[in-house]
Amino acid sequence: MESLTKNGNSIQDNTENHQNNTHLEQTSFNTTEVIMPGIIEPEGLLVRSRVLDSPAAGQVTVKMEASGIAFAEQSMRRGRYYEQPKFPFVPGYDLVGSVVATGPDVDPALIGKRVAAMTKIGGWASYVLLSASDLLPVPETIDPLEAETLIVNGITAWQMLHLKAQIKRGQTILVHGANGGVGTILTQLALYAGVKVIGTASPRHHETLRAQGVMPVDYNDIDLAGSVLKLSPGGVDSVFDHLGGASFARSFGLLAKGGVLVCYAIASALNDKGNVLIPFLKVLIQLGWWNIMPNGRKAYFYNIWDGKGSEAFQIQLRETFTELTTLLASGALKPQIAARFPLAQITAAMKLAESRTAYGKVVLIP
Template sequence: MKAILCTHFGPPEELTLSEVPSPKPGKGQVTIAVKACGVNFPDTLLIQNKYQFKPPLPFSPGGEVAGIVLEVGENVAHVAVGQRVLALTGWGGFAEEVAADAATVLPIPPDMDFVAASSMMYTYGTSYHALKNRAQLQPGETLLVLGAAGGVGLAAVQLGVLMGARVIAAASSDEKLAICRTLGAAETINYSTEDLRERIKEYTAGRGVDVVYDPVGDRYTEPALRSIAWKGRYLVVGFAAGEIPKIPLNLALLKGCQIVGVFWGAFAKNEPKESQQNFKELLYWMTEGKLSQHIHKIYSLPDAPAALRDMMERRVVGKAVVEVFGTT
């Protein structure tokens, strides 16, 4: 089978399209013929040896796939050969076939295509865990989403609206913010041209926001934390802007707020029942038309390195997807 391989750590341009043996399912695993694989920011970190998880070389990037079950291993009963499924793999998805732990495999609803299925687990999974489990976001609260046009950011905007919050979307261009407004953001902030703190103060009449969703880090963290309301919750999701910020901890004291870590991968591993329940709720909302992924671009398997480069250069608005065999 063909796969995009990372044989040594480095930039996307050094990945290779190679012939490798097809995987066999171990106990509690299934093998999947990959139809589509979502592209995510952690993929860009994995190939540079900058992520929490460090797969042994060589490996294929790609952590969420949709496809058809080819073979099931021992102790797997909830899916069958020939079934359409989505799965979390961590890595290995930029390939024609992948082995996945059965606990992460779920059937795809009949009216959902492979591209949509492959694009929802990381972004919606992360954002729903953040807003539901970590922030316990309530109807009527105000949610600030930084990096709002990225994959997890747009998911957080949509979920915040669906959960009854008033959403303020912050991003780096007016074009990106226009998409946020179409998905329900009540107000927007272009933090490339506007003062983040002043705009938050204006939108909240000086009160501040109840929840901050921050997948960006860097220079945006401290002004956003200074703009949080009393007993607010600051969600530390990631550091897409590059720098891990250092913050004055006296702000947490003065605001009476919580600084809350969001590590969705660890949540899915340590609390699998809660994670699967979240996915069932997300899939229901998607089939009901209440959530809809914004697809930036669909790439072929040989073009997967270009997808990762676009992700690194922050050109992706919403979700990029690598299509392997097509969606029919």
Template sequence: MPIEENMYKRVELTALGGPEVLRIVTEASLPEPAPGQVRVRVLSAGTGFTDTIIRQGQYPGVKDKPPFTLGYDWFGVVDRLGEGVSSVELGQCVADMPVIGGYSQYLCVAADQLVAAPSGLDPAEAVCMILSYTTAYQMLTREVHLQRGQRCLVHAAGGAVGSALLELGALLGLEMIGTGSQAKKALIEGFGAQFIDYRNESVSERVAQLAPGGVDAVFDTLGGQSWSVSYHCLRKGGRLVAFGALQLTTGQETVPQLLLGFSKLLLLWRLLPDGKSSSFYNIQTRRKRYPNDFKEDLAALFQLLADGKLHPAIAECASLDDIVEIHRRLDSGDIAGKVVLDCTR
């Protein structure tokens, strides 16, 4: 909680770099909403790989220069209304995905950006719905068209988006296969998926055993080299959806290798008469193009959560004061599920 009345904490990115560039800032007074804005008391903020690449200066969608507040998504309660706002009410639960700004106890945001949520949701579970589950839901329902019983391969299945794909896929009646490390085997299998140990097994050989003839869809956040393997795991008529380049930031892939991957993904493979297809998904690009889809999909996920049909994998609930250590762990890739910031602490 704020140290004194009207004071609040936020996490500031002081420079581009490693976790050590993050610091806690205590503000002496609460922000005031401008006309058309509301002030929100943030209950929870998500953390994840995307925050780390923003911290490193490698996220193409962020042009802001430090210092600024990090934090891709948040869930909170409307605390104060700005002039002219009638679309939300005081005390209403709301959420947004601003890309930066979420690691804060209070913030001001345009009212028309907000997505309303049912009351009574657990804030830690609710914030998982915003970036992680909406990414998974849109890829499963808007990027591909799948029928019950079809098979999907999910890379990095023990992470926040990967585990969301597994749970939502099972809810849709799909057969899921997930790659991950041995440390994340129990989590992956806990969602009913078949596990592939990518460090000690050949992914393509194991997919051939588990899905003779190939899978119907692959969701791959790893990068260009992995996309080539994933494409060959598809059956005729299957679709590869790439949505990240994790191995570039970890040093396992170079920029030229990634660019070659993009040329295959978006051009060369589309020229092949093999019946397969490929695309790249980015949640922010899609939100800008189809803002109503984002609001509808997130609202649907909030309702599924309220109905008890979703149980996101939360590795830990930490405080804003723990942010440097949390980012060290995010960099190491050893987190199973999602670490959520409890912004009330």
């Protein structure tokens, strides 16, 4: 078991009883973290070590066990993520880890508990300071890397399916990027709910998708719409699209009467220049126009942070994550981990995540 040293004394980081809590709360932890110094290529990401502050009131120190690479970090390194902090900063949208120290007003019984958190930034570090109120409990029987896939990706997938699209058994949906971090969970959740799934992906992933019950379509198919309509002649009941641009219009056109388009990113604008808000505003205007058209179809932009800071937001987050961990524990969900990399290999990890060749989530470990 790893130990931490302070003033020459060795302290186990996973205490066996609460008698050591006071010592842990006073311990400074050496954290290794990834720094995004500016608009850079993956090779420009830096790794450094420093002493982490002790947790303040309302905070805990979490030893990271897994943190994912999401589309958000790909946008951030290009300076294209809305409301990202000024450079330099530590990226990392979510994480799973164990509590190793608590602030003066936080229940010390949390020490040793495995937790998850949506961080937006800061997750790519071996030790992280978090607000105790943001912690989501993770059952000890669940593998931390698998639990990591359920945070941003899993919550996004579940809420889009059940809150935005409100899918029903027997419907047919189209999932763009069915091999991705969100797509692999979204397709499983839909199939579990009795929904037929058409998924776009590179041909290299089609066999895997078919084995799971997904009807694959080549995402580079020049007649993608025609291929989808061959599988679902009357159109589809919902489309989940992260691409943006012309893809949103094509997706909306594939909806059956009463269908729902759920947009959740604008990947086509990843390498654009200029104000990052412009593509987003254009999308909102287009979605608003579609929603007032008398065709019975609806279009939404999903943002996982909607309602952040409200009690309802936190309750929904916890309920969704609990639902996902329950499905994982039962075997109904099988998270797809494309690869795992230590923080020190962040360049290789980022390149794989951006390659569009991975099936599932690229995960970082300490």
